Amino acid sequence: MPTPAGRRRAIRGLLLKIFPAFALSLLLWQALGVGDAYHRILAATLDAVWPVFDGTGLIAGVVADGDTMIVRLQSGMTRQTLEVTAHDVTSNWALFLALFAASPMRRRWRQFGLALGAGILLLFIVHVFTFVSVTLEALASHPLFAQDVPPLAKRFARPYNLFYVEFWMYLVVLLLWIPYILGALRTDVGNDGGRDASVREATG
Amino acid sequence: MLLTCVLIVAAFWLLHQSTVVRHVVAPYTTFVAAVSRAALGLLGVDAESHGAVITSPGFSVTIRSVCNGLEVTAIFIAAVLAFPVGWRGRLVGLAIGYAAIFLVNIVRIVVLFLLGLHMPNVFESAHYYYAQGFVVLVTAVIWVVWVHAYTRRAPASDTRAAA
Numbered sequence: 608m609p610t611p612a613g614r615r616r617a618i619r620g621l622l623l624k625i626f627p628a629f630a631l632s633l634l635l636w637q638a639l640g641v642g643d644a645y646h647r648i649l650a651a652t653l654d655a656v657w658p659v660f661d662g663t664g665l666i667a668g669v670v671a672d673g674d675t676m677i678v679r680l681q682s683g684m685t686r687q688t689l690e691v692t693a694h695d696v697t698s699n700w701a702l703f704l705a706l707f708a709a710s711p712m713r714r715r716w717r718q719f720g721l722a723l724g725a726g727i728l729l730l731f732i733v734h735v736f737t738f739v740s741v742t743l744e745a746l747a748s749h750p751l752f753a754q755d756v757p758p759l760a761k762r763f764a765r766p767y768n769l770f771y772v773e774f775w776m777y778l779v780v781l782l783l784w785i786p787y788i789l790g791a792l793r794t795d796v797g798n799d800g801g802r803d804a805s806v807r808e809a810t811g
Numbered sequence: 812m813l814l815t816c817v818l819i820v821a822a823f824w825l826l827h828q829s830t831v832v833r834h835v836v837a838p839y840t841t842f843v844a845a846v847s848r849a850a851l852g853l854l855g856v857d858a859e860s861h862g863a864v865i866t867s868p869g870f871s872v873t874i875r876s877v878c879n880g881l882e883v884t885a886i887f888i889a890a891v892l893a894f895p896v897g898w899r900g901r902l903v904g905l906a907i908g909y910a911a912i913f914l915v916n917i918v919r920i921v922v923l924f925l926l927g928l929h930m931p932n933v934f935e936s937a938h939y940y941y942a943q944g945f946v947v948l949v950t951a952v953i954w955v956v957w958v959h960a961y962t963r964r965a966p967a968s969d970t971r972a973a974a
Contacts, residue, residue, distance in 0.1 A: 618959045622952060629948055633940055694939050702944040706951060773826075773882045774819055777947040781886065782812060788955060792962075 614792055617711040621788075629705035636701045645700065646671035646693045652735055665752055666742070678742050682752060689745050696737050699776045703730055706784040711791045722787035733779055737771050740764045818889035826881060837863075840879040847874070847920040854921070856928070865920075870928040872920075880916035880946070884909060887950050891957065900961040908953050915949045 636642040650671035657666045667681040671693070678689040703726060712719040744764040747756040825831055840863045848860035851867075858867040863874045876882075891904045919942045927934040 614959060618956060621955065625948060625952060629944065633944075637936065637940065694936075698939050698944065701940060702947055705944075705948060769827075770823055773877050774823055774886065777883070777943070778816075778819060778886055781890070781947070781951060782815070784951070785890075786812075789958070792955075792959060 617792060620711055621709050624709035625705060628708040629701065632701040632704040632708065635704070642694075642697065642700070643671070643673050645697065646674065646676065649693070649697070649731075649734055649738065650676055652731075653738055656735060657739075665746060665755055676738060678745075680746075680752060682755065685751060687749075687751065689742065689749070691738065691741055691745065695772070696741065696776075697734055699780050700730070702777065703780045703783065706780065707787070710784070710788055715791060715794075718787065718790060722783075726783035726787075729783060730779065733775075737768070740767045740771070744768050812893070814893040815889045818892060819886060822882075822885035822889065826876070826885070836876060836879070836881065839881060840874050840876070843879045843916070843920070844874050847917055847924070850917055850921045851924060854925070856925070858924070865924060867924075867928060870924065870931070872924055872927060874920065877943075878916075878920065880912055883916070883946055883950050884912050886947075887912060887954060890954050894958060896958075896961045900957075904954075904957040904961070908950070908957065911953050912946070912950055915946055919943075919946055 650669045653669040653676070657669065665680050665682055667679040667686075669679070670677050674693050676691040676693050678691065680687045680689055707719075707723050707726065710719070740763070743756060743760045746752045747761045747764060826836060841860075844860040844863050844865050848858050848865050851858045851865070856867060858865055860866075863879075865872050865874070887908045888905060891901055891908060894901075896904075923934065923938055923942055926937050
């Protein structure tokens with residue numbers, strides 16, 4: 608069972624750390640080039656997974672140029688590029704990193720590592736899926752390529768992208784974080800909860 | 812978790828119904844713009860609001876659906892309703908949470924407007940990276956503090972009954 612003091616300390620620690628952690632995450636993401644590196648990994652993954660999603664056969668490749676994902680299109684002799692702004696999709700990373708960095712983790716390293724690892728993987732999958740959807744929507748409104756986009760993709764991509772921008776972008780981060788923070792607050796091993804428990808054991 | 816997701820999808824659907832857009836979202840966005848304009852006025856900025864648009868001699872901004880705070884508020888409401896505490900706790904959480912999110916969103920709009928006015932080159936990145944994330948971060952903090960307060964205060968039987 609949690610001790611009120613341990614939980615209070617955990618909450619206080621979270622409140623004190625969360626905004627500096629957000630600032631640091633943004634610094635890492637933007638100024639120190641972590642975001643650009645992530646976009647390159649994302650582009651390489653998209654390049655590999657496109658054949659799975661792409662029923663159009665239009666995508667010849669994806670490369671990242673800083674904050675822009677460049678999708679190379681080819682239809683017969685027609686070659687064009689499509690530019691997708693990456694931060695429209697991936698700007699939730701800083702929030703994700705900040706929430707985990709500010710969460711109580713002492714004596715919870717295993718749970719913390721598992722939650723963080725699973726969160727990173729799931730967020731990456733969400734980003735890959737969303738880029739596919741954003742690209743399909745852009746193709747569907749392109750005068751040269753619109754007729755090649757399957758009707759199902761046209762119907763699905765726009766509502767999903769709207770849902771992503773309005774809710775899912777940040778909701779997914781919260782859903783990945785909430786189980787960990789609730790677990791940390793429920794158990795007695797927050798910032799110093801473990802010490803409280805051992806004290807009780809020794810004296811009890 | 813599942814209940815939160817169901818409530819969010821319901822909120823998304825509801826906020827895109829033309830009747831709701833016309834009678835709730837649009838007037839609410841106009842209200843947010845008016846309050847933001849008033850806050851800018853308090854800071855000495857000569858601004859006007861017309862519908863969802865705030866204008867000044869040097870800069871203007873349109874408050875769109877994602878920027879009016881309704882989506883973040885909906886996420887907060889869903890998270891509060893889905894958490895197993897009594898209804899009194901939920902109502903207190905909703906009232907305090909809504910007020911806090913509304914205020915933070917007004918601060919966000921005012922700061923972004925001032926950035927657009929004085930440092931237009933940083934407006935874009937501030938808008939996409941800092942501002943939206945900041946509001947969600949504050950929302951998450953409010954929710955965690957509320958969970959802490961109500962699972963600490965509420966008797967165990969109340970929590971179990973709500974679950």
